[in-house]
Amino acid sequence: MRAHFGSPRTSQRVTPISGRTAVAANHSKGVPSSATNGDVEKHVPKTQACPPDDPHSGEFVEAIRDCQDPQKMMFLRWGNRPEEVVSEIERCAQIFVPPTPGSKSFQELSLPTGLEPCGAPAKLCSEIISAISEYVKVQPDELLICAAAVLASWFPDCAEVAPYLWITGPLGSGKTKLLKLLWCLCRRGLLVGDVRAGSLYQIVDAWNPTLLVDELDFSNSTARAELLRLLRSGSVPGTPTIRNGKRYSIYGLKAFSSRQSPDDAALASRGLIISMSPTACETPALDNFAMRALERKFQSRMCRLRLRYHAAVKKQHALPMDLEGLSPRMKQIARALAAPLLGDRELTAKLIAALRDQDEQASIERSLEPEWLVVTDLMTDCHEGLERGRPISEIFVGGIASSINQRLKFQGEDIRLSAKKVGLTLKSLGLRTESLGRTGRGLRLTSALKLKIHQIAARLGIDRRTIAPMTALETGYGGVPCALCKKFKLTGGLRFIALKAPMPRRRPASDRRELLKVVDNPRQQRGAPKKEE
Ligand SMILES: [Zn+2]
Numbered sequence: 001m002r003a004h005f006g007s008p009r010t011s012q013r014v015t016p017i018s019g020r021t022a023v024a025a026n027h028s029k030g031v032p033s034s035a036t037n038g039d040v041e042k043h044v045p046k047t048q049a050c051p052p053d054d055p056h057s058g059e060f061v062e063a064i065r066d067c068q069d070p071q072k073m074m075f076l077r078w079g080n081r082p083e084e085v086v087s088e089i090e091r092c093a094q095i096f097v098p099p100t101p102g103s104k105s106f107q108e109l110s111l112p113t114g115l116e117p118c119g120a121p122a123k124l125c126s127e128i129i130s131a132i133s134e135y136v137k138v139q140p141d142e143l144l145i146c147a148a149a150v151l152a153s154w155f156p157d158c159a160e161v162a163p164y165l166w167i168t169g170p171l172g173s174g175k176t177k178l179l180k181l182l183w184c185l186c187r188r189g190l191l192v193g194d195v196r197a198g199s200l201y202q203i204v205d206a207w208n209p210t211l212l213v214d215e216l217d218f219s220n221s222t223a224r225a226e227l228l229r230l231l232r233s234g235s236v237p238g239t240p241t242i243r244n245g246k247r248y249s250i251y252g253l254k255a256f257s258s259r260q261s262p263d264d265a266a267l268a269s270r271g272l273i274i275s276m277s278p279t280a281c282e283t284p285a286l287d288n289f290a291m292r293a294l295e296r297k298f299q300s301r302m303c304r305l306r307l308r309y310h311a312a313v314k315k316q317h318a319l320p321m322d323l324e325g326l327s328p329r330m331k332q333i334a335r336a337l338a339a340p341l342l343g344d345r346e347l348t349a350k351l352i353a354a355l356r357d358q359d360e361q362a363s364i365e366r367s368l369e370p371e372w373l374v375v376t377d378l379m380t381d382c383h384e385g386l387e388r389g390r391p392i393s394e395i396f397v398g399g400i401a402s403s404i405n406q407r408l409k410f411q412g413e414d415i416r417l418s419a420k421k422v423g424l425t426l427k428s429l430g431l432r433t434e435s436l437g438r439t440g441r442g443l444r445l446t447s448a449l450k451l452k453i454h455q456i457a458a459r460l461g462i463d464r465r466t467i468a469p470m471t472a473l474e475t476g477y478g479g480v481p482c483a484l485c486k487k488f489k490l491t492g493g494l495r496f497i498a499l500k501a502p503m504p505r506r507r508p509a510s511d512r513r514e515l516l517k518v519v520d521n522p523r524q525q526r527g528a529p530k531k532e533e
Pocket residue numbers: 382383454482483484485486
């Protein structure tokens with residue numbers, strides 16, 4: 001079925017421009033520029049930007065190319081009324097217009113020229129995988145992540161986060177080519193080579209594109225600072241960034257290519273790694289002509305996909321999923337990427353397995369973040385001495401730093417945390433230190449504080465497996481039970497057994513001597529296990 005934008009000319013292939021002329025002229029809100037009242041032009045300033053969607057009234061807007069003149073941009077209005085193409089939209093006493101054909105910003109965006117039949121999301125996902133693998137060689141699980149990210153880029157407003165893709169690999173591994181492919185496939189792809197460009201914030205804010213940054217140089221401190229700003233406010237909706245006194249919304253899916261993944265674990269954990277390596281396989285060139293052909297082939301179908309499945313994807317996102325064991329951040333990413341697959345069992349299962357692999361890798365990176373190091377240490381302190389019935393009651397900030405640094409040294413890591421850094425990290429986690437007499441500042445491990453530490457651990461994805469010694473991981477026995485670990489589901493699949501208090505028993509002197517030789521494990525002296533958790 002071809003797109004029909006309210007035009008009476010149903011017998012011919014209906015394209016956006018025919019609908020625009022037919023509908024917009026009769027619609028009070030959608031006034032084409034040629035028919036715009038001069039008074040309106042005089043009194044209401046025009047803004048070159050895509051009007052924001054209005055979910056309350058059910059009115060949504062897509063930016064598209066004018067199919068009769070691809071150098072011009074138009075707006076496709078949809079949702080609570082038949083789809084129509086207009087050249088202006090008035091909203092909140094503001095008139096939104098597309099940029100002029102001479103505008104650089106519009107020419108950089110990948111856009112649909114109309115609406116074409118899209119097919120089921122799972123089928124489209126397979127087609128995206130085929131299109132990408134024709135040009136670049138990517139591991140199958142990472143290829144599926146790329147395809148899911150392409151689909152998700154068309155539904156950013158249905159998710160609670162917009163995932164990032166980190167495309168890494170040496171020179172000649174096809175990173176730029178993959179970014180170009182994403183440009184052809186993603187919603188409003190915007191490929192840039194310089195993240196420092198001042199106008200970038202304006203373009204991103206105006207058009208909500210899928211930002212694709214090529215060859216990001218992490219060693220460049222200016223680029224790094226810009227990237228941090230982009231990332232901090234760009235992955236969660238409703239958190240604008242302030243730059244030069246102005247608010248910019250830069251929420252949306254993004255992809256970055258660089259030689260290596262970011263050394264900052266916090267940045268890396270916001271996204272998924274697509275690692276590429278040079279290949280001897282011959283692949284077709286992806287020049288401008290081929291890119292435009294792919295844009296034409298996919299964009300109009302993807303646009304139809306958004307219109308047709310928007311409500312279903314939003315509903316799917318809210319459905320419970322089996323994401324047990326994933327970190328909280330990866331759970332959000334998994335929901336955002338899986339929702340557009342609309343419950344396709346095979347694809348969803350493969351995607352979650354691929355994300356689980358990524359999460360395990362990310363947890364190794366995360367383990368060197370100050371917050372993670374500090375909370376891991378506090379979780380150890382919460383459970384220290386429980387078996388002997390003598391839990392720790394106070395810990396000093398300096399003691400935490402010293403314990404963390406010993407562990408880092410043992411692991412062969414070259415980073416260290418000062419007591420001051422530990423203090424700042426505790427503060428950032430909402431854990432207030434207090435004076436513990438003349439010996440220094442620290443924490444009193446009260447029941448309330450232990451509860452808070454367990455809460456934070458659950459948020460950071462730290463469980464009893466994280467703090468368990470190697471013997472516990474081998475035997476599956478984690479120690480005595482902790483009600484808080486059980487409450488926050490932090491047992492990590494280990495067994496916890498309550499132990500009986502040792503009963504003093506009188507034995508013959510010869511027997512006692514024998515016992516001291518044999519029993520080197522104090523747990524054996526404390527009697528048999530009583531109860532399994
Ligand atoms: Zn616990």
